Every structure is written in structure tokens, then in C-alpha cells.
Amino acid sequence: MNWGSAAEFFDMGGYGLYVWGSYAAAAFLMVLEPLLAQRRHAQARRDAVSANLDDDLS
């Protein structure tokens, strides 16, 4: 174990800004990107449903 307390952990030996700035950006983008891809898939599915409804009506 490297850290005596939570404060020490967040301070990262004085490099907190740099370490957490890196990981925060990674976490943000690596959550956002899958959500956007998921949303695109759901939208494509809805569009496919309505496209096939149109086919049935015609």
C-alpha cells in the first residue's frame, strides 16, 4: 500500500492535477463514446422499425 490516507492518495505526491487530469479525461471520453455508439444503435433500430412499417403499408 502506497498511501497513508485518502488525502495522500488524491495528492499523488504533489502531482494530483496531472495524474487525475489524465485519468479524468480518459474516464470521461471512455464513458461518453460507448453511450453515443449505443444511442446510434438504438436510433438505427427505431429507424429500421419505421422503415419496415412503411414497407408494409405500401
Added chain:
Amino acid sequence: MNATSPRLRLFTFAAPPRLYALMGRLVPLCWLVAIGFALAGLYIGFFVAPTDRTQGDAYRIIFIHVPTAWMSMLLYLVMAFWAGIGWAFNARMASVVARSIAPTGAMFTFLALWTGAFWGKPTWGTWWVWDARLTTELILLFLYLGYISLVNAIDDRRRADQAGALLALVGSINVPIIYFSVIWWNTLHQGATISMTAAPKMADTMLTAMLLMTVACWAYAFAVVFTRARAMTLEREAHTDWVGDLVGRTAGGK
């Protein structure tokens, strides 16, 4: 051995319905691997790996920086490969896969540059320097963005795939230049972290954390690329019978 037997052939998964279904089954598995390996990698990286003697705790950026930088280069080559296959054999799904990789590759390239800047500031004293490694990695980001803009700017899908393939293949020359830039030029950036020919220069726990994070990034890339490829497949094939069956079934109609 009759002609109708459903044997797996090389091009079995080139058929959109089969690839769509296969990717759908793989996505949850990929997420399981990605999250599991990321948790293990972060635990070892932050709680087991010791503080570096020269860089202090700033070095812990390595566990995200190196995997994202590796992924940025690897995904570009994979993207160029599938774009090329799509062009050469007129294989629709190969082009779909190539297009699906581009945003994820661009995301990893951005993260490699971002985490590099956040590592450069405390260790080199600057966020950015026009050094060979950094500049070629920035060019890689522009190549990804150029590919995405190009394929989206051309309305004719086949022509867009072909133009994208040409750009991706020509741009792939940049990847070995990035990789060897630290050897060919005198750069501020340090040499390769892992070498095939020399023993690792880092502690075992550091190496373990970095490799676990790399596997996590691989699995993440598979999960997101598959999800995007599935979306793109539905967009392109919305009017086909198999998509009609698919959405009809799940919607409870038909």
C-alpha cells in the same frame, strides 16, 4: 458435405446478418473483459506499484498513456487494413468495420496526446513541444479526422469507402514513423517502453498494470467498434428482408 450444409467458411461472417448477430453476442463479453481488466490494472497501478524514484507519482500516467498510444497506432493499421479489404474485394462489411474503427481510433489518439501533455508538464516542464514523436502522433489524429470527414462528405457510399480506403492506406506510412521516431530523431520523448529485444526496464508490478490496462483498452475498442458497426449495418440495410425480420420479431409484430 452437400452444398447446403451450414459449414463455417472464410466469408461466413461477411454476410451482414451473421456479422450483426455475432457482434451482438460479443459486445457484453468485451465489456466484461474491459471492466475486469481495467479494475485490476488500476488497482495494481495505484495501490501495488511503487512510487518511481525519479518521477515520483507522476509516472502513474503511464498506465493510461502507453495503452492509449498503442491503441491509437494499432487501430489505425486495423482500420486501413479493413478499408483496403473493402476496396479490393468490394466487401461491404469490411468498409463498415473500417468506418466504425475511426472514431475510436481518434478518441485514443486524442487521449494519448492529452495524457502525454499532462505527463510532459511535470516532467519536461511543458505541455507541448514540436518534437518528432508528438508531431507525428498529432498528424495521426488529423489522419483519423480527415478519414471521418472524407467518408462522410461523399454521398455515394461506395465511392466514399474507396476514397476513405485510399486515404487510410496512404496515411498508414505515418504509423511506423511514429513508432520509430524516438530512434530516428533526437527527441525529448523517451524511447520505447517495451522492447522485444531487451529486458523491461521497469518494475514487474508497473509492467503488469500497464499490460492489464492495454488488454482493457483492446476489449473496450472491440465493444465500441462492434456497437457502432451494428448501428451502421442497420442504417445501411434498413430496407432488407433480414432487418425487417429482425425488427419485426423483436417489436412483436409480423
